[in-house]
Amino acid sequence: MADEIKDGKVDVTRYMVKEGEKVNLKKYSTKCDVSIDKSQVKNLYFPQVIEKLKDLQEKLYAQNTYGLVVVLQAMDAAGKDGTINHVFASLNPGGVKVVSFKQPTTEEKDHDYMWRINKALPERGDIGIFNRSQYEDVIVTRIHDLVHQGQLPQNLVNKNIWEERYEQINNWEKYLRQNGFMMIKIFLHVSKEEQQKRLIDRIVNQQKNWKFSMSDINERQYWDRYQELYEEMISKTSKDISPWFIIPADQKWYTRYIVALITLQALKKIDPQFPKLDPEVQKQLETFKKLIAQVDVKELAEIQTTLSEKASKENKEN
Template identity: 55%
Template sequence: MDTRDYLIKAGEKVDLKKIPTCYEGDLDKKDVKNHLAPKNLEKLQDYQERLYAENKQGLIIVLQAMDSGGKDSLIKHVMTGLNPQGTKVASFKRPSDRELDHDFLWRVNRELPSRGDIGIFNRSHYEEVIVTRIHDLVKIQPLPEDLIDKDLWQNRFDDIVNYENYLRNNGFRMVKFFLHISKEEQKSRLMDRIVRPEKHYKFDKSDITERTYWDKYQRAYEDLFEHTSTKEAPWYVVPADRKWFSRYLVSQVILETLQDMDPHFPQLSKEAEESLDHWKKVLEES
């Protein structure tokens, strides 16, 4: 599988209607679930250990999707084998009054992983150019009126790109995924939440009312992909109607990103290495 097939290149024009939501390739579901995906998880564990031990770099994974796109289950399945000590998951919902009293990146900055850690954003700073834009919530934000103009969203895109470049320049990689589902698949998943008692806890009526804004959401995502997918922090549009494939593809991209980061176990000093034989004998005699 060539993950570049799902990459949004910098400045590329995006039409989500032309991008498949369902994988129809040659990969076999059983082979992926029984062999390829487990191998990826093993490799991810190894690279996470190196990243944690090296303590010089960090990785930020951004997950965005329409409601019921599969973000929660993807986190559960793809990250299940990682060491919780080096993993941090942050979910972003509607901003609180306290968060609105700060710049829009403030609440995201507070949730960044430490060096050596992997941070997973379930929704992210991109909510500001998605939900806020579609529902015109900027009008109720405490902003100077002269900043709310025709350049607002372009300025937001510029701020985000500059922020992500800043993180990269400080040793933090970011890779971003949009779980691309069809409106029909979303309907099926939302219906599951209504008819299956064990999924009632997931149901929220807003998930259904938001479907009336489907086309607006699609256009808003297309706009942000075109303005914020960069070499330093790329976007991947992941066909997500089949969860087994979306989980495998995301794990593969994360693995390739860690391989490119190439973290190493730290080297002992010459003095410490020379003392190992001594401490081995001390331990054996204890």
């Protein structure tokens, strides 16, 4: 499979933020920035990558030791839902867990901000997809100053709170990695112009009216502040063990292909294998194989005898 997709495979490290790198989103393209044919991606390369993902997911599930967490963060209308649907819907649903983190419930507010994230972690052998994530609590919470409106003791709300949260999140992700759970973090980088087109489409297209929310329009006024905080967040939390990828999101076909490739790369690093059978079980299987083969030979002989007798009878009648 690797050889078959070689010509269409994009080096996804071009989108990976190195540890310690200071991010300026203006320097990252929101459109496809490599020479690659759209029709070939959609009809050849993307399906091939999905097939390889299926194979590795099956091994990951069977091995039942490692887990994978895929974090998707973005501005509104950047394509998180569509990406999840197109990239992961073809995998075995029994081994994929998608969680969307929306406004915290009353129960969630009664706990620390990471409580609901911990609850949503995948089991060993599974792939967990986070539609938004722990990073909402250093972005949205900060944009709207929610820490002063919540139940966190106010003496803990100080000028260092965001640096402390970056440290907490980094330590948590390191802890997960040390316990066999790899995390890849993807920022879908959409332009302000493309976001506007998609929001308008939600208004005028009846089939997409259900996606429209006034909050999307309200949040748009904070565009520059969001960009500033995303730059800081990515710079502070992109680590070698859990890197951020800043992916062009203006063209959905390319976005989905790159997300699929990044996921494939992560699974290859895990290198899951089907578990080896106990020697005694393997011995029993070999015995069963011989018995089945003997049964097949016997059945074939009976069929041949029946056909021969039928042919002989027809000859006599003629």
